[in-house]
Amino acid sequence: MLNEMKSRFAGKDVAVIGVGMTKFGELWKKSLRDIFVEASLKAIENSGVDHIDSMYVGTMSGGLFVGQEHIGAVMADYLGVAPIPATRVESACASGGAAFRQAYFEVASGHSEIVLAGGVEKMTDGADVTEALAAAADQEYEVYNGITFPGLYAMIARAHMHQYKTTREQLAHVAVKNHKNGSMNPNAQFRSPVTLEQVMKATMVADPLRLLDCSPVSDGGAAVIVCSVDYAKKLKKPYVKVVASAQASDTIALHSRESLTALKCVSVAADKAYKQAGLKPSDINFAEVHDCFTIAEIVVTEDLGFFEKGLGGAAAENGSTAIGGKIPINTSGGLKSKGHPVGATGVAQIIELYEQLTGNSGERQVKNAKYGLAQNMGGSGASCIIHILEAV
Amino acid sequence: MISPRYHREIPQRYRLEAGKCKQCGNISFPPRLVCPKCKSKSFETVQLGREGKILTFTIIRVGPDKFSKETPYVVAIIELNDGVRLTAQVSDCDVDKVAIGDKVKLVFRKIQDEGKSGLHCYGYKAVLT
Structure with missing residues (x-):
């Protein structure tokens, strides 16, 4: 069955050969286009390529945040790469993952040799x-x-607490862990650790979620350079291989879902991704997941198959998801601490995978990591994009 | 003058009109053009019952600008007795006393104001029964 699934994918093997991002945070002095161009120039320089053939830009809402649409053209213009094709990709908070997936397709299909996948938001x-x-x-x-x-x-959190006895403290443990990881990430918006008590006493935003359960409002950009594995070998630069790219959708309204405590878009996309890569959840060494709120990390780690349904909270509490634990989750600090400039998030997740798999993560390095998974989610779970990357 | 966008939703928001699939019987609220269960495109209009129960809820303490004067307020996912689920505010209650499983009834209420001229927009809110 696995071989049959793999054999259906007939495209070229795809690699990531360079990454670049801005610091995430309140970047008062930088505009939407400045942020994107800064991240893209870093990625191009880091990869060593002398040109790009095409680019994709993930942005949730240039229109609502700064009144700018037609983002593909704006960014190609200011990056100085016009007249190459430049396309804005939108899937709410999963826009960055969607942009990366388009770049993956364009390279896998043989249509382009070198494609930039970026994401940006100015909030x-x-x-x-x-x-x-x-x-x-x-x-x-x-x-x-x-x-x-x-x-x-x-509402997902309250339903999960009701059904599985997930505790308020377990939610807080996600924030504590991600802030600790983020404190080791120079690009993170918040580099300050938080205590369990601080999370438990933070201002209530929407019961039972408090301020420190929520990812922040952020500016930031991220970009990666995607090419075929064959081309990456010629460049003689460190690269990682993309072994799965999967996507799924679900009802736009939370109230119409089959379950209020599971995210079907995650389990469906994960199933496809594992089949494409020929892997099981236990083969994954670490993951970046979409912790827009602490409860999201708990539900997602269950629906990715890392923990049994209902045990995601306990996993956060007992250290299974910490660096050095069974499966480190959000070593970058996640959306919670690294920041969540919406369109940039999915690409920044790919950057963390690249850095970990090439051994460049410094004090937050996961030892002997071979497979990393990135899970990017739109809305309350109406879309989900998953990539698995392999160290070579 | 009310906007076309608001006017379109009046049958659903005022009268809880839904689409019942003629092939499989599944009820879609709001009505759809394609049945999500059996893909049929044939529906009849039905009116939902107003009674149901709370499946989950939150208390909004920090609201969008439009609702910021109303905080704290309860928003819940409600399952009506005919199986349809929807999102609605739970009104006229002590926000700290709402619980999963509480029985509710949908009532006609003002929900928000539209545009700069502040046209009143109506719809359903739930009250505890």
Whole structure:
């Protein structure tokens, strides 16, 4: 069965050969385009390529955050690479993962040799961020009635606590762990560790989620250079191989899902990704997952098959997801501590995988890592994109 | 004058009109053009019952600008007795006393104001029964 699935994928083997990102945070002095260009120049320089054939830009909402659409053209222009094809890709908070997936397809298909996949968001220029983010939910039947994104994940959290006895402390352990990891990441927005007590006493945003359960409002950009494995070998630069790219969707409204405590888009995409790579969850050495809220990391680590359903909270509490644990999760600090410039997040996850798999993660290095998984999610779980990368 | 966007949703928001699939009987709220269960494109309009129970909920303490004067308020996912699920505010209650499993009834209420002229927009909210 596995061989049959693998054999259906007839494209070229795809590699990531260079990465670049800005620091994530409140970048008052930098505009949307400055941020993207800075990250892209770093990626191009890091890869050693002398040109790119095409580019994809993941952005959730240039329109609502800064009034700018037509992002592909803006970025190609300011990166100085026009007239190459440049396309903006949007899948809410999974826009970055979606942009990377398009670059993967373009290289795998043989259509282009070298493709840049980037992501960017500028969230601190004065927009009503809560309202802009809510555009990723069902505008007419969720948002109309006053729900917010923290509110949607809070409803998942309360249902999970009710069904599986997940505790408030277990949610807090996710934040504590991710802040600890982020404290070791020079690009992270928050490099300050937090204590369990601080999380438990933080301002309530949407019960039971408090301020320190939520990823922050961030500016930031991330970019990677994608090419075929054959081309990467010619360049004689460190590279990692993309062994799976999978995507799934679900109902836009949380209330229409089969389950309020599981994210089907995650389990469906994960199943496809594992089959494509010929791997099982236990083969994965570390993962970057979409911890937009602490509860999301708990549910996602269950639905990726790392832990039994209902035991994600216990895994966060007992250290299984810490660096040195059974499966380190969000070694970069995750969205929680590294920051969540929405469109950049999925690409930044790929960067963390690249850095870990090439042994460049410094004090947060996972030892002997061969396979890393990146899980990027849109909305309250209406879309999910998963990639698995392999060290070579 | 109300906007076309608001006007389109009135049958659902005021009268809870849903689409019942003529092939498999699944009820879609709001109505859809394709049945998500059996892919049929044939529906009849039905009116949902107003009684149900709370499956999960949150208390919004930090709201979007539009709702910021109303915090704290409860938003819940409600399962109506005919199986349809929807998101609604739970109104007229002590926010700290709401619980999963509470029985509720949907009532007609003002939900928000639209645009700069502040047109009143109505719909359903739940009250505990």
